[in-house]
Amino acid sequence: MPVGSRPGGRSARVRAAVLAAARTLLVDRDAELTVERIAQAAGVNKTSVYRRWTDLEGVLGDLLTEYANSYVPIPDTGRLDSDLEQLALLVRSGMTGEPGDLVTALAAAAPRNPRAAQVVRGFFAERFGLAEVVVGRAVARGEAPAGTDARAAIEFLGAPFFLRRLVVGEPIDEQFARRVAAAGAAAVRAGAFVAPRDVSIVDGSRAF
Amino acid sequence: MPVGSRPGGRSARVRAAVLAAARTLLVDRDAELTVERIAQAAGVNKTSVYRRWTDLEGVLGDLLTEYANSYVPIPDTGRLDSDLEQLALLVRSGMTGEPGDLVTALAAAAPRNPRAAQVVRGFFAERFGLAEVVVGRAVARGEAPAGTDARAAIEFLGAPFFLRRLVVGEPIDEQFARRVAAAGAAAVRAGAFVAPRDVSIVDGSRAF
Amino acid sequence: MPVGSRPGGRSARVRAAVLAAARTLLVDRDAELTVERIAQAAGVNKTSVYRRWTDLEGVLGDLLTEYANSYVPIPDTGRLDSDLEQLALLVRSGMTGEPGDLVTALAAAAPRNPRAAQVVRGFFAERFGLAEVVVGRAVARGEAPAGTDARAAIEFLGAPFFLRRLVVGEPIDEQFARRVAAAGAAAVRAGAFVAPRDVSIVDGSRAF
């Protein structure tokens, strides 16, 4: 959704001001995140916001995309357990900060705003995709059975953070992250994410 | 927030009509679920809705409570794996149907409506509580290590369904449910949910 | 377009406040007659205006209707000349005051607002209709030829006031009104408004 046009022009200024204002209002809890308020906080006319984004969710989507483009180090410690732990701690710090609010806001808007749904899905598709290599390496090292569905494993690892954040509402501390990582590692090692047709083989090999 | 009064009075009739209308609009996708629309569909004045509930979320909360009060059979097959699988299949059928929509709607409202958050949390606290016995039995049978945190395990089991439903948006089929159950069982068996203070002991025992 | 409902209720209060505010803003030249400003001046929410009237023109239409319902004495002096003169002076005082502004505003909106056009037409249809009796009496007295089209005569009499008001913009003084009346009387007496088929007869009689 970003327009871009000339980088140094007025366009860029307005765009930056709006995103910054949105970010501020997002952090300020109980700040009624509306288009009008964002525009006002950005010192920009409401019309200018609608010229660029179709929606409030469009703005938030761009914010989220900015985060998506920021560098996230994928851990590579040589062991599945510590890789997943590092990953879980990264997810935790992401979920408790600003992007967590963004995801919450967008996920809340998703049921009635297809674009919001698309943005948030795209964000996670990318994030999860990056993390899959961790599982792939474990398979290569023999820590995880061949045929392990990396995507499923990562989704399984990330899920509890969302449940807490969006539904349960309890705090997400480091211990929680470590426990989730441990569970994920155990499940991966036990072959719970091996693709169905291979399961029989794995089960068979496990019988010995 | 429900009033109740006398069961056969106007109160009861209005209440039933509103809940039925809300349920209908909830099932009809793209039906914009607003108080005014519900009142109209119920053949009732908007004021009558606000007399009984503080919010749209209040109505949905009552709807969810009705589901919460409906009987859910907790599986007891004698083995952890099949118990969790049954449980996961139950969760799946719950998430794909009407209560799934309810939870989605309430979870969406949660960030700006504390009561909605409370309702949805209460719902899950109860559901998860009921399911914990499954883990307890596994511990008793020796299938799971002593000190296993049943609540954490169940939360871990349920989480992927929410992620799919609220965020990722992919369909939740039986295979998905079975895989989640398998992962959960593996993690439980591996002791990933043993409480921290016992972890040292476990670690200690693992040292030998 | 007026709603009416209960006379002493809130409805009536809002309605009166809006009409009064509109009247005030109408008189204040350069006062940007908009719905929002009227609502603000009336101490009423914009929504309440739109609840009752579809348009700004709807409000003005009601104002005009109020004037239409106010009593206007139709002169009956016994002579066509003085009757028309009285009438012209009445039209003049109407055109130079508030209803003149109303008509101006509505006539301006008419080309793009059918309802405004309808209102202003209805207003004049009624006004002109009332004034026709003056011509009718003149015919009965023998001052005007039989078959005189009273409607056409009155339209002819009223027209110069509109031209001045809407187009030319010059002031409309008493002398102007008297001259218009004199011209109208002369035209009526000369049989200029006798229906076409009768014209030949009149012309014939005039030939002698």
Next chain:
Amino acid sequence: MPVGSRPGGRSARVRAAVLAAARTLLVDRDAELTVERIAQAAGVNKTSVYRRWTDLEGVLGDLLTEYANSYVPIPDTGRLDSDLEQLALLVRSGMTGEPGDLVTALAAAAPRNPRAAQVVRGFFAERFGLAEVVVGRAVARGEAPAGTDARAAIEFLGAPFFLRRLVVGEPIDEQFARRVAAAGAAAVRAGAFVAPRDVSIVDGSRAF
């Protein structure tokens, strides 16, 4: 407001395109006649319109001026009646066609746009001025009393066309034009437009 510069340059081309587009949109009823739409229809940027004209009304003013500069034959049949009839038929054809729409649009804008008011007044001042000679000749021929105010008579003649066009909205057919001419001729002949101070003389002469 027209710039002109060199006749074959871009300026002239843009100017012509804009005026042509405006004329087209003016004829197409229900075409919303806005600056943006005109610019688009002209294949010209909005800025280019504003570079040349201050307003939409400025454009329409130029359009009207073009019509004003077009030749209008002032009838000279030798008799007042037929002169006025010819004139009325000319006015009719002008009012029912494109210039009628122009006048309507400009008259509608006049109350809030002084320049529009000025343009439309100027147009009529010129048109009426040209037509005055008809009355002057009638006076010279003895068909009308000396001292007849030609301007007033012509205004009186033209007025009913405006009333129909701007306010009443009924069609303007040839019969209407003829009747107006007849009424005008009768009023002129009867001395209704003789200047006030002369009225006494006329009245006196009429007394005999």
Next chain:
DNA sequence: GAATAAACGAGACGGTACGTCGCGTCTTTAC
């Protein structure tokens, strides 16, 4: 024939008003 100045296309911008929707409150009538 190159330099230069004016006009142009493109389109973002601040601004005002529009008309709509939904919320939750409050009054009025009627049962």
Next chain:
DNA sequence: GTAAAGACGCGACGTACCGTCTCGTTTATTC
């Protein structure tokens, strides 16, 4: 005397034009 009917204040929505403003790109004169 309670409750249904529905108007109300409120706030935000998203749209349409307005008239202004850069910012490159032609175009057409001028040297």
